[in-house]
Amino acid sequence: MKSEKKQGRPRAFDAKAVIGQAREVFWDRGFSAASLDNLSAATKLNRPSLYGAFGDKEDLYLDTLEGYREDSLVILSAALNPALPLRENLARIYAEALKIYLHGETAARGCFLISTATAEAIQHDRVREVLRRSLNEFDDAIKERMELSVEQGELPADTDAATLAKLASAVMHSLAVRARAGDTRETLEAIARSGVDFVCGRR
Amino acid sequence: MKSEKKQGRPRAFDAKAVIGQAREVFWDRGFSAASLDNLSAATKLNRPSLYGAFGDKEDLYLDTLEGYREDSLVILSAALNPALPLRENLARIYAEALKIYLHGETAARGCFLISTATAEAIQHDRVREVLRRSLNEFDDAIKERMELSVEQGELPADTDAATLAKLASAVMHSLAVRARAGDTRETLEAIARSGVDFVCGRR
């Protein structure tokens, strides 16, 4: 059952790349304010091609959210390398997050999920669902690393890893919001440093 | 120089009330997805009246943001009553926040500022400015209460009140996002409890 070449005219674009370009548009403008013309221009695909490949605007937006979730989880997992101290893991998570949040043409864009999906979460159940699932997955990844720390005595034996992980995430959520609000890199890095201290204990 | 009654046909509406009704619309739909028809229906004002009294859609939205900022600051200040222990202050802040965040017709609406202003913050500088200013004011209010705690020995003398206040706010930011994402009240209350412990120290 090997995959033969699909018959018919071949696509002149790479779906993953297009989703990435669409993400940039949504990231800057939000879902509702992003028009199909904006998306068409950024992806260099005309509307019928976008429709044929991805469905309507909401479908395409959901694809960009899923892509961001996956990318983020890869970065998070790498930062959580258990060979490193938990303190270092957290510092890396926040550093990687800030690298993403502080990037942007006109202003720092913050977290794609938090900055754009929250706005739509009430009216679009599927968006709220992706948002909820993503936040939970991030929490879980951190929780598992913390459970390891508890086993290894790096964290106190009575630590509630699940709750502590949610607090570690909370710092990241705050960085996301503050970055989009225009806080300086210095301010955000200071919050990240103290966040590490408070989650892992001051040394 | 006393204020005489303004001449001309009097307004048949209360501006504050209208801004409150408009806020509900923006809260559920976000700025971009809220149409003037939605706003007109919710406020029972036709478009020319809205325009005459508040300016264009962005002006009206900024009014709703300012109103929310003011309301929130009042609630925050009340919760920060210095006659109570800091621990109790924080618990009240989170409880008041959750009261607001978990309210909603179809789904919990989260924080009006974080859920709707972040999406527009890149394209609309004035929105980003209100968002930034609001977050800073909340931080400052908490910081001042914490400085008092340091003076009174409730917090260690070497406490960095400004940073600790930002961490306390971070927990609130996370509650805001998670509420809008659909987390349960129980989950959020657990985060709030552990947030108090981590900021004030476990007892």
Add this chain to the structure above:
DNA sequence: GAATATTTGTACCATTTCGCATAAAATTTA
């Protein structure tokens, strides 16, 4: 009561919006 000032309601306009119909183009299979 007349003049003035402001608000309100109706209707409208130009633009933008999303989405699709249709046909041309490009590729595989027969």
Add this chain to the structure above:
DNA sequence: TAAATTTTATGCGAAATGGTACAAATATTC
């Protein structure tokens, strides 16, 4: 090379959008 299949490009269209012109309505001031 012809048929079949899928993608691309042009262009259309119905609906919704933000915003406004204009006149009627309602108050104050003179």
